[in-house]
Amino acid sequence: MFNLKRSHTNLLGVTLLFLLTAACAGTATPVRHLSSDVCLVMPEKTTREEVISFLGEPDQKMTTAENQELWLYLKANKSFLRKMPMVGDQLGTEDYETVTVTFAGDRVRTCLYRQLSESEFKEFNTELP
Numbered sequence: 001m002f003n004l005k006r007s008h009t010n011l012l013g014v015t016l017l018f019l020l021t022a023a024c025a026g027t028a029t030p031v032r033h034l035s036s037d038v039c040l041v042m043p044e045k046t047t048r049e050e051v052i053s054f055l056g057e058p059d060q061k062m063t064t065a066e067n068q069e070l071w072l073y074l075k076a077n078k079s080f081l082r083k084m085p086m087v088g089d090q091l092g093t094e095d096y097e098t099v100t101v102t103f104a105g106d107r108v109r110t111c112l113y114r115q116l117s118e119s120e121f122k123e124f125n126t127e128l129p
Helices: 004-025 034-040 048-055 118-127
Strands: 060-063 069-078 094-104 107-116
Touching: 034 048, 034 094, 034 107, 048 094, 094 118, 107 118
Parallel strands: none
Antiparallel strands: 060 069, 069 094, 094 107
């Protein structure tokens, strides 16, 4: 005899598994781990190509006053409350991770990681070339 209760349980399990798999497959944007990945960049040794393989494409490319190329990587970290729809801008906190990499020729000259509050990040943006 066909067990209706068991078939519903199996169907529910398969449906949940499908939904979880579909949710994971939708994330096409790679996650950045700037605080750990930046440790792979070694001044005077790491090349541009290696920086891209470690950190990905930079968010911004600039030229400094000393005529050196500067790459900027940014990551915003929002607290749970800040992510809430409609009221999140008034609640919670947001901080920023930044990595600035300068080059001398094809090699990294300097690499600097910083974690900034919202006010520090606004000041940081005004200091950029």
